[in-house]
Structures are given as C-alpha cells and as structure tokens.
Amino acid sequence: MLLEPKSLENIIVGLLIDNCFKWYVSPKDLWFLDRKKLADTYIKKFKEIGLKNIGDNIEEVDERKGIEVLDEYSFIEFLRRINKYSTSTDELRELLKLNLLTKSKEDTFYNFLPSLYVNVDKKELYSLYPEPASYEDFVPKNWSGIYEDFLSKIDWEEKYWYDENGLDLLNFENNGGKI
Template sequence: MKLMPEYAQDIIVGVLLEQHWSWYVTEREYWFLNTEMEDRFGIEVLDEMTAAVFLEKIADHKVSARELTALLTELEGSFQSYDEVLEFIPAIYVNFDERVLYSLFPEPMSFEHYVPPGWTGEYTDFLEKVPEGERYWIVRGSSFFNQMWERFGQNF
C-alpha cells in the first residue's frame, strides 16, 4: 500500500468503472471531479470519459479488499478511540458507469457538490452499494466498524 489512510487527508475511495470495482487510497483532492486540479495529471474534469486514463495514473494507489481487511485486523488492538477508526471508513464512492458520486467524507468538504454536468452527487451512506466481496470492513462475519463503535461505547 503506497499510502496509509489518514483522517481527512488520504482517503479510501471505491470506484466502479466498466462494471469493475476497485479500491484506492489517495489524497482527497483528486476527487473534486469537476474542478481542475494541478496534481491530477492534466485531467481537468474527471468523468466517465477521462476515468480510465486517471485510474491508470493512480494504479500504484490501488489496494485490494483483502489488503484493507488485513490492515484493519492488524491494527484492531491499537485503536484507543473510535476517532482513530474513522480514517478506515470509505470516504467516497464513484460510479463512473452510472455517473454518480456518493460521499461519506467526515469533514465539511462537499465532494458531492463538485460533480460534472449530468452527474449525481450526494452526501449519503453508500456502504450497502459496495459489492459484498469488496466490503473489507466485514471481519469474522460482522462489521468491524460496528464492533469498534460498540467497543468504545457507541452505536454505529
């Protein structure tokens, strides 16, 4: 894994392109889709037409669900509060096939407001939209996030 998730900086993003699911851990700025970003390899608008080139450029940031699950289980005993778990919750879901971006980003940076024309952007819980085999937070048959929430006396 090239980058480790870091709260509100380096985020976990789920991407669907041509019916193929991928996880990435990247800097957050890449995902303001309709805004020209200096560090987005000259891609002014990230949409269904430019996605393949962009994803090729960030291929070294791609991670598997298995890697993310292993990371969660490795770190499980080191969490001291639920706040430390937050950086491992996927922040953004981008479906280039259906032209949709859903955000769960925990800070007031509204990625959902920066989508290309014709796209839908929404701040919503998208975890159920993730294919079951890609839900890296399902550990030992249940939600790691729920386990940690309960461990720290809260309900997710």
C-alpha cells in the first residue's frame, strides 16, 4: 500500500467498474468526479466575495491532468494512472488490525471508514465523507451523487472491517457510520 488511510487527507474509496471491485487509498482531491463543476462553484463563490482569477490557482493533481470529468469513458485512463493506490481487502484488514493495537479507536474509526463508493457501471457515487467536501455534488451529467451510508452495498468478501470470524472490528455497520 503506497499511502495509509488518514482521515481528511488520504481516503479509502471502493470502485466498481465492469463488475470488478477494487479498493484505493489515495489523496482525497482525486475523487471530485467533475472538476469543472467544482472549479465553477469555487469561482462563483469567490466572485461573490470580490476575489478574481481564482480559477488560475486551482491545481491539477498529476493523476487527473487532462481529465476534467471522470465518467464511464474516462475512468479507463484514470485507473491506469491510479493503479499505484490500489490495495487489497486483506491488506486493509491487516493495517486496520495493527492500527487498533497502536492508535485510538476513534482515530482508527475515522481513518478506516470508507469515504466513497463509486459504481461506474450504474453511474453512481455514494459518499460518507464528512462535510464540507460534498463529493456527491460534483458528479458528471447523468450520474447520481448521494450522501448516505453505502456499507451494505459492498460485497461481503470486500468488507475489510470484518475479521476472519465475522466480527465488525469497528462496529461500522451497527453504528450507521457513526462512532
């Protein structure tokens, strides 16, 4: 695993594309699917308070360079670029167990709660990311962006927060995503 999950910095994202599921731990800014919509929102807000040329200061993350909108077409190229951030369910589970031994349960909970679930096949993005970053507001045209608990949508074998005995290590699903 290249990056470790760190709340509000490196997020855990589940991605389903062509019926194939994969976990990613990556910088959070990669996952605003429609960056043009995001930039337009910031430009509008800054103009309202009298600032100009804010659009010139929005940087592109390398993996997104040249891909303003992540949709069912551009995800193929994007996946090649972010492969270094992919991780396995087992790797996440083992790191979660280690963190439970070495860090507070509260920190571990927030670091290991998946932030996003992107189902490219159904053109849906689900977010559990704490506000104010509203990923669900910045999805491509004809996609659904939803802020809700998506943990039940993840197949059992991909749920790294369950140990080999079926114990929910952080009680995610019994808490509705709340500690």
